[in-house]
Each structure stands twice: as structure tokens, then as C-alpha cells.
Amino acid sequence: MKRQLYLFFLVCCPVWLFAQEPVITFSAAGGAGQQLRVLPPVQGEFFMGNLSERRLDSSGTAVFPNTEKVPGAYYFFYKRCYTLYVKPGKSYSLTVNAADTVNPVAVTGPDAEGQLELNNVSAEFYQQRGMRYYAEDSVFAHNAKRVRADQAAQLQRFTNLFREKKTDRAFLQHAEKLTAGYYASVLGATLLRPTMAVQADKKKPGFQQAAVQQLVAAWQSLRGVCNMMDRSNAGSMEFFYFVNMYNTNYLGYLLPSASGTFTKAATSDERDLFLGKVIRQHYRGPVKEYLLASWLGDLLTYNQFQAFIPGEYRAFAAMYPGSRFIAPMQKGVQRVVAYHDKIKAGFTDDHRFVEEQPASFRALAAAFPGKTVYIDLWATWCTPCKAQFAYNRDLKALLKKQGVEAVYISIDRLQDEPRWKEMIKYYDLQGYHLRASEALMKDLRDIFGEKNKTLYIPRYAILKNSELVVSSAKQPSDLKGLEEQLNELKTAP
Structure with missing residues (x-):
């Protein structure tokens, strides 16, 4: 009888009871719904082009299958950078709790x-x-x-x-x-x-x-x-x-x-091609392959969609046809191609430019009397800024429902103005746009700057009746929180 029960258990019991798949778990205290960027290795090597984003669940957790074939370092970006050295077939958990000043990081698993x-x-x-x-x-x-x-x-x-x-x-x-x-x-x-x-x-x-x-x-x-x-x-x-x-x-x-x-580089493209030229001139052998791939992967990560990238990618693939980095770069290169197809179209009536450059933030606010305005401080080089544009459709619906205007203030340099205008079209940023002058930049640092007046972006703010009423508004990915802020302003005197 015992033998029969044992055989029944072997046949009917789910396989996972015997061999659970190895996983990598990241948890953050108070991190429910927050964004996490994760960077797995590529066959054991660090590669910035492998960066992806996940949203932590309601318990502040994200779980990833451990599919690694060779040991390598995982990097997690959540307020700061954390690392795990992962071996194949093993499960790990990394838990962070900034409020715990004694043990802010806890790890379970090997080593x-x-x-x-x-x-x-x-x-x-x-x-x-x-x-x-x-x-x-x-x-x-x-x-x-x-x-x-x-x-x-x-x-x-x-x-x-x-x-x-x-x-x-x-x-x-x-x-x-x-x-x-x-x-x-x-x-x-x-x-x-x-x-x-x-x-x-x-x-x-x-x-x-x-x-x-x-x-x-x-x-x-x-x-x-x-x-x-x-x-x-x-x-x-x-x-x-x-x-x-x-x-x-x-x-x-x-x-x-x-x-x-x-x-000195005269254009943004010359600046971005600079490291590639240095690598080709000074490196040989396997390390040259790695550094060229890393240079391209880094450019793709920042989503600046340089027109030269597809050509550089093809040249790399021809030179190193068996490279482990070709496949991880493919999607990024396809995005660059799609970008240049999309920006061929003109601006729509929903893309409005502030024609007269305001000399101060107060002057900008005065241009919207009696309005509630949602301000987005961003730049074409700012990856987290552009990641928030994925929520544009829902943001547009919320602002329309609330009767709120959107103003996008770019802090790009003059030489990046063409790229700034291209990205407005690519991301379909509907609202008012301006690229901050030196005078306005000084004001922005004075108002929104933190230590040593350093301006960190993305940064969001809300104006009401030409006055700054929320200096640190919720970002588009936190639409519920933003809606609550806007609702509170309706009842405020």
C-alpha cells in the first residue's frame, strides 16, 4: 500500500515540488509600484546595452528567472546601484531597506x-x-x-x-x-x-x-x-x-x-562618435570587440537615436559575426531606424512652441494666467526622462480631464536643438515646448536645484494661477498620485 501511494505521488505531484526553477528576487521596502532598472550580464560580461526596466509589484518585489549559463554580475538600479554575483542554477534574493541604518541591504543565497x-x-x-x-x-x-x-x-x-x-x-x-x-x-x-x-x-x-x-x-x-x-x-x-x-x-x-x-567635437554626432574612434585607434584583439560593443550598447541605452548607429552596428556585426553582443543590440538598433522614419513627419497643432523666450521662471508662469500647468523638466540625454514618455497617452487623458496644460522645458544645449525637436515628434509630446535659455536655467537651478543648486531631472512641477504650487509633482508613471495632487489643488483656496 505504501509503495502504491509513493508511485501515485511521483506521477501526480507537480514537478516544481521536486525542482523549482532558480530565481533572482529583488525587494525594496516601501517600493510598491516603483521602477527598477536591471542589468543582467551577457555570458558573464557587463554590457550596458542589456538594460531593461521593471515595475516592482504591490509588495515592492520583482522576480527574474536565473537562466545564466556562466557566472556573472547582475546590477539593480533603485535609488542607488546594487550588485549580485549570480551563478547558474542558484536562487538569490536581495532586499533593500533605506530606513534600516544598520542593515540596509540583505542577501540570501550563495556567498x-x-x-x-x-x-x-x-x-x-x-x-x-x-x-x-x-x-x-x-x-x-x-x-x-x-x-x-x-x-x-x-x-x-x-x-x-x-x-x-x-x-x-x-x-x-x-x-x-x-x-x-x-x-x-x-x-x-x-x-x-x-x-x-x-x-x-x-x-x-x-x-x-x-x-x-x-x-x-x-x-x-x-x-x-x-x-x-x-x-x-x-x-x-x-x-x-x-x-x-x-x-x-x-x-x-x-x-x-x-x-x-x-x-574639439563641433556637433553632437562628432561627440558621440568620439569614443568609437579612440577604441579603434588604441585597442586590439578581444578587448577591442568588447569595448566597441560597449560603446554602441551605451549609446543605445540612452535612446538618443543617433543616425549613424545602424551603420556602426552593421560594421561591428561584419567585423565580429560571432559576437555575443549582436543579438542584445538588435532591438535598440530597430528603434533607431523607427525613430528616423517617424521624425520625417512634421509637427502637429498639438506641438506648440513658446515663441518668446521667458527671461525667468516667473515670466514663464505669467504666460499662463488663470491656468493650471503641469511642467516637465527634461533633456534629450536623460534616459529616465524619456522612460516616462511611455505614459504619455494616460497623462494626456488625465490632463485633458482636469483642464491642465502641459509645458515641457528642455535643458539641452544649443547644439542639441535639432535632436530636441526630433524627440518632440517621436514621443508625440503634446503641449507647449521651450528650450531653456541661460537666464531661465539660472532661475530653474535657484528654484528646483538641490545641493550646490544642482538640477536633477526628470523633475515635475505644477503651476496654478501663475504661481508655483507644487515644486515636486508626481511623475507620469504615478498617475494615481498625480491625479490626487491635482484634485487637492481644485479644493485649495
Whole structure:
């Protein structure tokens, strides 16, 4: 009888009771309905072009199947960046709670203590840390010694976890490479201000040859912290940041300036093609493939729809037909093609431009007497701004129902004006539009700026009767919250 019951259980019981599929769970306290950006690896390597968005459910949770075939790092962007080193066939959970000042991050799954330490490595943004070090001591040799000491102390913590058998060797090796990329970035960040301050152009009066030579030697020394020619370092975002900084400031600016060959980009396309040219000139072999793909993937992520992208993508696919990055870029390239098809059409009557540039925010508000106005501060380079345009249809319906005008204020530079106008058509941004002048930008920073009057976007505000009544309005993706704000204004005196 027992044997019969056992056989019945084997036949009828769902398979998941025996082998549940491995999953990766991200949870955020108080995060119900909030947006989460997730960046899985591509066959173990960091690739910005693989970025996607999810909305956390009513419990503040998002669950992803672990379909990885090789180990790699997942990055989650929710108010800050979090990382998980994921192995095939394993389940993980990462929970964040900003209100818990003792344990704001909790991880379950393999290498749990090591995972927490990974998140400690880059808790302070590398550029902020490096510039802080430079402000405290401007001597590069001193900062190099300090960074090396920081790196050694961090590596010791990972080594101790390995020796205590709380992590395995693969995890330790990933941690070592991530740490190298981060601290190389920190040290590189101490060179940013002196690199920009020195007269590096050989063709111009006052060329500071000795200072430039010292900076060249300093930049070259970063290879001793993290070798940018070694593709095995490509498993972490920290390596990606480091190489971009090195390519932009050293290979792309300082070296050509010192030889008298640097030319400043005259157009936005020249600026965006800049890193591709640097990579082709200075890199060879597998790392060149990775960096070219990363450059293209990064451009696709920001959805600026540069017209040259499809051609660059075809050239990359022809040069590296077996590349793992071809497929992840296809959808992005198709969006670029669709963009250029759509912008061929003209503006509609619903796309209205503020003809007379207001000299101040008050002057802009005065142009809408007796109206309630929903203001969207954005820019063509701002990815989160453009992500909110996915909710335009529902936003338009709400504003129409409430009798509210929409005003889109772009903070783009003059050279990006053509792209700004194209995106108005592509995203069908119905309402009033203007690109902020210098005078208006100063006002916007004074009114909406945070620390050091830094203006963070996207930013939303509401005017009523030419007065600013809500300086931090709900975004279009939080339509329910926005509707509540507008309803409250109806009853307000």
C-alpha cells in the first residue's frame, strides 16, 4: 500500500515540488509600484546595452528567472546601484531597506556575506571619492598610495571570507577584478581636475610641457591598478566606468592635446562618435570587440537615436559575426531606424512652441494666467526622462480631464536643438515646448536645484494661477498620485 501511494505521488505531484526553477528576487521596502532598472550580464560580461526596466509589484518585489549559463554580475538600479554575483542554477534574493541604518541591504543565497561586501566596495561613487581625495591632497603620489592602501584593505576582507569558506574561489576572483576596476576609477578621478586645468595643447601659448608629462605618467600608472587591455576584467560595471574615463580623458584628450592633434567635437554626432574612434585607434584583439560593443550598447541605452548607429552596428556585426553582443543590440538598433522614419513627419497643432523666450521662471508662469500647468523638466540625454514618455497617452487623458496644460522645458544645449525637436515628434509630446535659455536655467537651478543648486531631472512641477504650487509633482508613471495632487489643488483656496 505504501509503495502504491509513493508511485501515485511521483506521477501526480507537480514537478516544481521536486525542482523549482532558480530565481533572482529583488525587494525594496516601501517600493510598491516603483521602477527598477536591471542589468543582467551577457555570458558573464557587463554590457550596458542589456538594460531593461521593471515595475516592482504591490509588495515592492520583482522576480527574474536565473537562466545564466556562466557566472556573472547582475546590477539593480533603485535609488542607488546594487550588485549580485549570480551563478547558474542558484536562487538569490536581495532586499533593500533605506530606513534600516544598520542593515540596509540583505542577501540570501550563495556567498551571502561576500555579496554584502561587494555592495560596500562602490557604495561611494568613484568620481565623488576620487575628487574628495584630490580636494584633501592634490599630490598624485600621495593619492596613489592612499588608494592602494584602500584597495589592499578591501581585498583582505574578500580574502578572509574565502579563507573562512564563506565564498569560493570564483567569487573571490570576481571580487578582485571588481575591486581593481573601482579603485583604478577612484585614482583616475583624482586626475580629472588637473587634466582639465593644465594647458595641454601643444599648439597654444603657455603649453605646460612638464606638467603634461607628469600627468601622462600618472594616467599610464593606472594600468598597474587595472589593466584595461585585459578582457577578463569585463565582468563588472566598475571596469566599464574605468575604461570610459581613461579613454575619454587620457587617450582621447590629453595625449592628442600634447601632440597638437586634438580637435574639439563641433556637433553632437562628432561627440558621440568620439569614443568609437579612440577604441579603434588604441585597442586590439578581444578587448577591442568588447569595448566597441560597449560603446554602441551605451549609446543605445540612452535612446538618443543617433543616425549613424545602424551603420556602426552593421560594421561591428561584419567585423565580429560571432559576437555575443549582436543579438542584445538588435532591438535598440530597430528603434533607431523607427525613430528616423517617424521624425520625417512634421509637427502637429498639438506641438506648440513658446515663441518668446521667458527671461525667468516667473515670466514663464505669467504666460499662463488663470491656468493650471503641469511642467516637465527634461533633456534629450536623460534616459529616465524619456522612460516616462511611455505614459504619455494616460497623462494626456488625465490632463485633458482636469483642464491642465502641459509645458515641457528642455535643458539641452544649443547644439542639441535639432535632436530636441526630433524627440518632440517621436514621443508625440503634446503641449507647449521651450528650450531653456541661460537666464531661465539660472532661475530653474535657484528654484528646483538641490545641493550646490544642482538640477536633477526628470523633475515635475505644477503651476496654478501663475504661481508655483507644487515644486515636486508626481511623475507620469504615478498617475494615481498625480491625479490626487491635482484634485487637492481644485479644493485649495
